[in-house]
Amino acid sequence: MSNAFQFRMNAGIPGDISRAEQATVEAQALDPVKYPTAYGVPGAIDATSTKFRSIGAGDTTANVYGFYVRPYPTGGTATDGLGTSTPPTAGICNVLKRGYITVKLNGATAAAKNGTVYVRTAVGTGSIIGGIEAAADSTNTFAIASNTYFMGPADANGNVEIAFNI
Numbered sequence: 001m002s003n004a005f006q007f008r009m010n011a012g013i014p015g016d017i018s019r020a021e022q023a024t025v026e027a028q029a030l031d032p033v034k035y036p037t038a039y040g041v042p043g044a045i046d047a048t049s050t051k052f053r054s055i056g057a058g059d060t061t062a063n064v065y066g067f068y069v070r071p072y073p074t075g076g077t078a079t080d081g082l083g084t085s086t087p088p089t090a091g092i093c094n095v096l097k098r099g100y101i102t103v104k105l106n107g108a109t110a111a112a113k114n115g116t117v118y119v120r121t122a123v124g125t126g127s128i129i130g131g132i133e134a135a136a137d138s139t140n141t142f143a144i145a146s147n148t149y150f151m152g153p154a155d156a157n158g159n160v161e162i163a164f165n166i
Contacts, residue, residue: 011155012102015039015070018161023099028052032090039070040103041130042119055130057121064144067101069094098165109135111150111160116143
């Protein structure tokens with residue numbers, strides 16, 4: 001018996017490491033004031049608290065320390081659905097320093113294989129601060145690095161795999 005996939009499989013869940021055997025992950029303390037509000041977003045080490053924080057205004061490529069990894073299992077209630085978990089605001093978190101991770105694509109531009117990955121630093125239409133985008137605007141985004149790129153287009157839910165620091 002053979003099976004046929006009529007549609008594309010999901011790209012993953014934001015914050016999930018998509019190729020575990022090739023990932024470098026480390027534990028970091030969350031900044032209790034500037035903590036990331038979603039999994040699968042890039043973050044920086046705060047100069048004052050020395051803890052992992054969200055990306056914001058004034059950040060550049062040099063500030064990106066890694067990506068916020070979603071632990072499994074996440075939550076503890078039946079209402080905390082897969083991919084919709086609310087991250088904690090304090091404590092220890094996992095940070096992807098190198099590897100492949102699923103992220104949520106923001107903005108109007110579609111991701112393309114080997115395309116540049118941009119991070120938003122100020123609110124834009126359909127975008128969040130710290131969100132991943134496939135196109136730059138004049139002042140409110142920056143490219144993460146030349147060794148970070150999209151692995152293909154986003155799925156129907158806007159999730160896409162990226163290679164970070166490869």
